[in-house]
Amino acid sequence: MNKYIYWIAILGFLYSCGPEAPTTLPYIGKKKMVDGVEVNHKIPAFEMLNQDSMVINNESLSDYIYVADFFFMSCPSICPKVKKQMMRINEKYADNPKIKLISHTLDPKRDSVDRLKQYATNLGADHDKWYFLRHEDKDVIFELANEYFVVAYEDPDAPGGFDHSGKILLIDQKGHVRSFAEGTEEESVTKFLDDIDLLLKEVSETPG
Amino acid sequence: MKHPASYIIIILISLSSCELDTYKQGERLYGVHCESCHMKDGSGLAKLIPPLESDYYKNNRDQLSCIIRYGLKDSILVNDEWYEQEMPRNKDLSEIEIVNIINYMDNVLLKDERFTTLKDVKAQLENCDN
Numbered sequence: 068m069n070k071y072i073y074w075i076a077i078l079g080f081l082y083s084c085g086p087e088a089p090t091t092l093p094y095i096g097k098k099k100m101v102d103g104v105e106v107n108h109k110i111p112a113f114e115m116l117n118q119d120s121m122v123i124n125n126e127s128l129s130d131y132i133y134v135a136d137f138f139f140m141s142c143p144s145i146c147p148k149v150k151k152q153m154m155r156i157n158e159k160y161a162d163n164p165k166i167k168l169i170s171h172t173l174d175p176k177r178d179s180v181d182r183l184k185q186y187a188t189n190l191g192a193d194h195d196k197w198y199f200l201r202h203e204d205k206d207v208i209f210e211l212a213n214e215y216f217v218v219a220y221e222d223p224d225a226p227g228g229f230d231h232s233g234k235i236l237l238i239d240q241k242g243h244v245r246s247f248a249e250g251t252e253e254e255s256v257t258k259f260l261d262d263i264d265l266l267l268k269e270v271s272e273t274p275g
Numbered sequence: 276m277k278h279p280a281s282y283i284i285i286i287l288i289s290l291s292s293c294e295l296d297t298y299k300q301g302e303r304l305y306g307v308h309c310e311s312c313h314m315k316d317g318s319g320l321a322k323l324i325p326p327l328e329s330d331y332y333k334n335n336r337d338q339l340s341c342i343i344r345y346g347l348k349d350s351i352l353v354n355d356e357w358y359e360q361e362m363p364r365n366k367d368l369s370e371i372e373i374v375n376i377i378n379y380m381d382n383v384l385l386k387d388e389r390f391t392t393l394k395d396v397k398a399q400l401e402n403c404d405n
Contacts, residue, residue, distance in 0.1 A: 143363050147312045147320045154321065189322040 092237075092245040092265055096216070110214050110242045113207075115171075115200040118184040123169075123198050125242055132266055133167040135236045136250055137208075137217050139174035140186055144226045145233040149250030150190065152235060157197055159260060165267060168197040173208055173219050173229050175201050215244065237262055240270060301379025304372055308343075308365050309380075317384040323360055325353040327380055340373050340396045341403035370396050 096108025114124040134156055138146040153168060160166045172178040178186075183199040192199075202208050205221070212219040212231070219231035235256065237246040245266055248259035306315075313319055317327035325331065331353040335342065346364035350357050368376070370393060377391045 141361075144311055147324055148310075148314070150323075151314060151320055186323070191321050 090265075091269060092262055095244040095247065107243050108214075110238060110244070111211075113202075113211055115202045116180055117194075117198040117200055118180060118187045119194055120180055123200055128167060128169075128238075129240055129242075131165055131167045132240055132263075132270060133169050133238050134263070135169045135171065135215060135238060136234070137171045137173055137212050137215070137219055137231055139172050139227065139229055140178045140182060141174065142227045142229070145251050149233045149235065152248070152250050152253065152256040153197075154190065155256060156235070156260065156263070157192065160263070161193065161196075163267070165270065166196075166263070168192075170197070170199050171208055171211070172199065172201050173205065173212070173231060175203055175205055175208070216247070235259065237266060239266060298375070298379045298383050300372070301375035301377075302383065304368070304376050305379050305384075308368065309376065312362075317380065322356050322358065325351070325356075325358045328385055329353045332385075337399060338403075339377055339391075340370075340399035341405065343373050343376060344368060344400065345403060345405040370400065373400075 094107040098105050098107055100106075110125065112125050114122060117123050134153070136149055136153055138149060150170075153170065157168055172183060178201060180201060183201060184194075187194060187197065187199050190197075202211075209219050215234070215236050217232050217234050217236070219229065221228060222230040233250040235248045235250040236244055237259065239245050246259060246262035249255040312324045313327060319326040331351055332339075342362070343365055345366075347362040350359045352358075374391055374393050374396050377396070381387045381389050381391070
């Protein structure tokens, strides 16, 4: 009989100490002081063309939450795996009008708007939902990548000529980074999908 | 160890343990050289990177070694879809490594029981177009 009591105690202990599902997402990044007020890290203003030569900037995204990644078309290393996971996210939220996907190319020289359009089509992307963004100046893209905590730089020794991390990031409608996943790992993205649901819930409960 | 059956059991056990290691190197090499594009399960990526399970793979079986070593530059028709992206070459793979990759793809990923030998791969590589 004593034996059972021990087991019950252990089970009870484990249960009470188990991780509770988070109810809100954190704000990722270092807080800054602006005019004496502490503010969360925010993606700075940007303006780029998408695969349909449409201008996309942070204002056009202000009504949406979005999922972002960085890639280049001729990337032989991690990009296809990350894109497979982006496709998963795209499929899950295909009918949800509140969410957009953004893939930034790191290689504007080779990835022209036309080629990005073809790539997006081949990937089966809905062009109004999944934007493939390009900026003439790759340094602008590298700097923007930093704001997403993605390391990206040109490296002639790296496969395909660029080195970068395969993170997928979740940005809320105010431009704050709220979650991220390792885009090369299916399980990491599975958890990330839960985070997207959580943010969608938060957005629907926030007035205005 | 007087009973002859015990010898048979030992032989069977050692055989079955070898079996588990058959595709180890192939699996590791596939992971390093192929998986980023063709994916862990060989499914590829939409209409950008073709799946292994295809008419193209079956019809070009005698070219597999050349394709793995030298890649592909031209568009190819796979399961009625055109794939235009260049496949990079893998020049550093040895002949035996190519054998192991092909056997891993056939037997594990495509579940098509067949065995490619070093002799097959050598013969293919002698006749590549590249």
